[in-house]
Amino acid sequence: MEDNPDNYVLVLEDRSETKSPADPGRLSVVSGQDEKGKIKTVEPTEEHRAAFLVFKKNDGLLKNFMTNLRRQFNDPTHFGLYKVLANGFEEGVASLHAMLQNRESPENKAQLQEARVPFEDNPPAQKLSAIDPEKVDWKELERLGVSPEKLEANGNLNRLLNWQKTGLISLAVPFGDTTIYTEARLALRTGADGRLSLNIHTLRREPQLDFPYMGHTFSPEEKEQLLTQGNLGRTVELSPKKGEPFRAYVSVDRLTNELVSLRADRVQIPHEIKGVRLSEEQHRALTEGRPVQVEGMLSRHGKPFDATLQVNAEKRGIEFIFKDTLSNKERLKSSAKEAPAVRQIENKPQKRGIGR
Structure with a gap:
């Protein structure tokens, strides 16, 4: 001990x-x-x-x-x-x-x-009720080129109204005399004043690991773990600017490369997953944030499968990692080649030719 x-x-x-x-x-x-x-x-x-x-x-x-x-x-x-x-x-x-x-x-x-x-x-967690669409500032979204109709068409409206992040969405952000075109994930959160606020999670070329994250400085080993696996693999103590320190899981949002944390005391690890009873050591390892290989699980169609399980802060729970899943480092290389550049267009009045 x-x-x-x-x-x-x-x-x-x-x-x-x-x-x-x-x-x-x-x-x-x-x-x-x-x-x-x-x-x-x-x-x-x-x-x-x-x-x-x-x-x-x-x-x-x-x-x-x-x-x-x-x-x-x-x-x-x-x-x-x-x-x-x-x-x-x-x-x-x-x-x-x-x-x-x-x-x-x-x-x-x-x-x-x-x-x-x-x-x-330690009461059981209660599910948040869906957001009332009438309480959403749709004009703010429309200024970014986003409408409820567009969100519904690409399947993101339901996610947004259920406190989840959307997928990547194209935005047109007014900036002075220019418009910046980029991609981001959107989420609605309750602010300190109790009102809904729009959180914009912009696309990054790579995770920002060389700077302290909520008071925690990543070691070389932790940086490598986040770059290769996407999950830190352990819990660490984070110190927000406002509020008490807390232990948390840390992961990389695989769509935006943003660092995401999840309070450890808000995660409940079940003792049975997909029909397999976890051993005490497996349960402890998952609770501590480590990856755990589990065999013989059953899909919803009754088909057996094996996977590595690990807490993912961005997914707000346990993720299933399969052998053919790209490593986070491979994904970063791929996304760097395919990532669209942020475009900036000046909003100048067009000159009209005479006699044309």
Whole structure:
């Protein structure tokens, strides 16, 4: 077990057999999940240390774990869940037990509240409702040469109204006395004032990896990973200009070459994908952002297939990578040859000839 101050284990308190609500329950450490997703625990002793399930600060593993825990404990009132540092866990468990013996003490109550992992803090994600077309500023889109009719004709209207990015769309952007013709993906987002705003994701020749991305500087290995695979392959801590730092997956938008991030705590990795039950190691690897080879999955038509699975930030979930899929570096070379140049045309009045 790594001696990392950010690593912790979860200690489960079972009060189902206590005589009094104030009595401390039986303590055990979470060690994993069985094939059916049921939580497994072991005694909090050095003998079982290697079996402990270790969580990392700000990673997405806790969210997935809590989803299964809620399914197992329909009535969580008889249970408590607490974070204890993995390094020096025996002292931590002993201290936790002592505080639980006098849990109503103001000092103990405050410390227990800080260490407690509330069941209700991890509700299942709710799907956003579609955007009301009447709330969209269509005039803004029309100034870019985009109309609802054009979006509907190329299949992008439904995507735009469901909070998704469109495909690449040709834009005519007024710029002073000129018009710039380019391609971009469009998306609607809610601004700080609660109003809808249009996000324009312009086409780039290549990902911008030589500059810090939300406070994170990519190492040479990370740059190579993003260029070749399109996914970073791990989670990193990002620090937005406004807001708290968070761990996230990072990928390259394969249509625009823009870097995209996805908060790790908003991704729920299922334990079964396309009919295949993931092993604990496969599930952990996917949660951490690593690629996982899975064989024997079934398509919607019942045909078996194999693929590599990995979290893709741009796709907002797991993507299926097949052997014949172009690497991101090959795609960049291909798109560099085929990418249309940005055209700029001056909006000058045309001279008319006389007597012609």
